Amino acid sequence: MVINLPLILMLGLEFDMALIKCHECGKKVSTESTACPSCGAAIKLPTVKTQSSSMETFAKVFFIGIFMYMCVLGIGFLLKKDKTSEELKQEANTQKIAQENKAKADKQAAIKFNRIKSATIAAQNIQQSARNPESVSWSGVLSNDDASVICFELRAQNGFGGMSLEQIAVIKGAIKTSDSAWNKNCANKTMHDITTDVIKLLKIYR
Numbered sequence: 001m002v003i004n005l006p007l008i009l010m011l012g013l014e015f016d017m018a019l020i021k022c023h024e025c026g027k028k029v030s031t032e033s034t035a036c037p038s039c040g041a042a043i044k045l046p047t048v049k050t051q052s053s054s055m056e057t058f059a060k061v062f063f064i065g066i067f068m069y070m071c072v073l074g075i076g077f078l079l080k081k082d083k084t085s086e087e088l089k090q091e092a093n094t095q096k097i098a099q100e101n102k103a104k105a106d107k108q109a110a111i112k113f114n115r116i117k118s119a120t121i122a123a124q125n126i127q128q129s130a131r132n133p134e135s136v137s138w139s140g141v142l143s144n145d146d147a148s149v150i151c152f153e154l155r156a157q158n159g160f161g162g163m164s165l166e167q168i169a170v171i172k173g174a175i176k177t178s179d180s181a182w183n184k185n186c187a188n189k190t191m192h193d194i195t196t197d198v199i200k201l202l203k204i205y206r
Contacts, residue, residue, distance in 0.1 A: 111145065116194050118147035120201040122170040127202075129175075132157040139165070141198045142191035148172050151186035 019028045024041035033043055119141050127136045135157035142151040150170040158164040169176045169185045176182070 112192075112194075115143040115145075115147040115150075115192060116197045116201065119143050119150045119170075119194055119198045120205070122150050122173070122175070123152065123198055123202060124205070126152060126154070126168055126170075126175060130156045131159065135163065138195060138199055138202075140193070141195045142186065142189075143194055144189070144191055149185050149189075149191075151182070151189075151191065 018031045020031055020043075021027070022029050022036040022039060022041055023044055025036060025039040027036065027038045029036050029038075029043060031043070035042055123138065123141065127133045130136050135155075137155045138152065139155060140151075140153040143149065148171070152166075152168045152170070154166055154168070155163050156166060166177070167179075167182045167186070169181045171181065171185060176185075
C-alpha cells in the first residue's frame, strides 16, 4: 500500500513525531507514548502556556503601565502649571514694583533738576547785579522742594573794596535782600543743599 502524503495532509491529518527526554533515564521518547520504552517511566509532557494567555497578560501589563504613565504626566502637568502661574504672578509684581520705583526716581530726578536749574538762574541774576560780579563766591545755596524759595549765602566785594557776607532769599523769582525776608523764609528751615550742583553749572555757563 502506497501512502499518499499530500493527500493525507489535505485531509487534515498530520504526523506528530515530537521527541522529548525521559525524566527518569534521559532517553528520547515520543510525545505520543504513555511510558518510556527503556525504563517504563510514565511520560510527563511539558506544560506550555497558550499564546492567548500570554497576550492577555502582556496586554494587562501594557495598559496598566500606560495608565500609570498618564497619571504621572497629569500630576506633573498640574504641578508645572501651578508653579508657572505663581512664577508669572511674582514676575508681574516684580515688574510693577520696578516700574513704580523707576517712575518715582524719574520724578525725583526731574524735581531735583528743576531746583538746580532755578537756583542757577537766580544765582546768575544775583551775580550780575553785584558791584564786582567776579568777586562773588558762593558759601551756600538752599532750596525747598519746588524751588519757590531759594536761599543764598555769598561773599562779594562791597562799596569800600572789602568782602562782605550777604544773605539773599529768592521768593518765586523775586530777589529779597532784607534780613526779614531771610529770617522768614530761610532761617532754621529744612531745605535741600544744592550748593555744589549750582557752582558746577555756573562754571559751565560762565
